[in-house]
Amino acid sequence: MRPFDYHRATDLDDASGHLNASTQIIAGGTNLLDLMKLQVMTPQQLVDINRIDGLDRIEPEGEGLRIGALVPNSDLAGDERIRRNYPVLSRALLAGASGQLRNKATTGGNLLQRTRCPYFYETAMPCNKRDPGTGCAARGGATRMNAVLGVSEHCIAAHPSDMAVGMRVLGAEVEIRRADGSHTRKTLDELYSLPGERPDIETTLSPDDIITAVILPAPVAPSVQSYRKVRDRASYAFALVSVAAVVQVEGGKITRADLAFGGIASRPWRDPAVEAMLVGETPSIDLFRAAGKRLVAAAETQPGNAFKLPMVRRTLAGVLAEATGLSEPTTGTDNVGEIA
Amino acid sequence: MAERNPPQSVTLNVNGTSETLEVDTRVTLLDALRDHLNLTGTKKGCDHGQCGACTVMVNGRRINSCLTLAVMHEGDEITTIEGIGTPEAPSDMQRAFVTCDGFQCGYCTPGQVMSGTAVLEEFRQGWPSHVSKDLTGNADFNDEELAERMSGNLCRCSAYPGIRQAITSVATKTKEAAE
Structure with missing residues (x-):
């Protein structure tokens, strides 16, 4: 590691006062x-926000829930309200990483x-995300883990989070504290930038913005919720x-299909x-297959990841069959x- | 940029003993335990959170000690394999690993024992897993659940059958004692 200064923030004002383009929140x-x-x-410099009070709670917010930014993945996945009313989020979290990492x-x-x-x-390879303007070594390289949608000439990196996919399907909003102390909210589509010309710019956050919470809207009830993950080994991938x-x-009839x-x-x-x-x-x-075809209509594949098109079409059809009662529900x- | 920043003071409560260290900000909890406190039971495998050899408990929960900085743990309660048991007085889990041949080379074993100990507590608290059929109830202890929950601990000797058997034997014993 390169040397860095460490600051343990006492509150949000203190934290944001230390944030700039060459610092990172930890x-x-x-x-x-x-x-x-x-x-x-x-x-x-690292600005440690772990000791800031009040960011580690899950609280009711209207008919939904406000999840503090410091709530560990384990606690969120295990929260009784999430398990009962937003199971797709529990499932997404539990599909990610390992027990130690989720803690x-x-x-x-x-x-x-x-x-x-x-x-x-x-770091020995070109990468427009890490080092803007150097090129994309993934194109023409090993692309098994790379993206086929929302990519650009300059970057084909995939977003790795399972949790964020669960948040996205639920229409979650991110609460952001600005340096002036005001708060704003963004949907995940407003939070994440597409790679375009500048894949190094991944979000619409300013360096001194702090994510303070994620807000879940009212539960969709009754509903069937599902998270299915396909990976190279059964766990921890x-x-x-x-x-x-x-x-x-x-x-x-299907009345909702988020x-x-x-x-x-x-x-x-x-x-x-x-x-x-x-x-x-x-x-x-047939309908589910047509939906899958539509999903990948604009996909741009590489030789190493073209398999993802039939894979996501079949996975979607399988999930929808279970969610609509055409086939028996399985775990997830x-x-x-x-x-x- | 400076070649290095001045050391910072941090006080950790390790296996019940308060330890104040002066560390470079870059020192991970793992390196603090091994190199500053000479608690070498905790192992460095991949140093990137992929293998689980460095698993310790912080405030009662298992984490990868390689992916956290010592300076972030001011006042935290750290439990390492040395705090779980000793050669003279091993914990039930340590004894079960010996009885069930839950290792070959032994390098991953401290992490496996820490995770196995934590997994039983996570079951007791009703935590769900990726393979739990029903999210709203408490998961049953079985091989599939155990394999999923232990997936953050790799064993290159592939002593997995013995590891599962060891953890299962402690789970069974604990359950019988409770009944």
């Missing part, structure tokens, strides 16, 4: 320290984790493809056109009852 640190050891990230990783930090593109990690779904069926995807895109992916194709229709495998598909 919360769980599980991704940041990994990157600092490899000198992919070389902040001059340390936080809600805010999980959202801001960096891609696991191997060329981003290898990043997604090749993941599908999150929140589905309602009434009178034999879908989000991981492993295939530069940010947690949602496609309103695919959802619109499903709503109002009678569930059928949960019912949410009416809220008492």
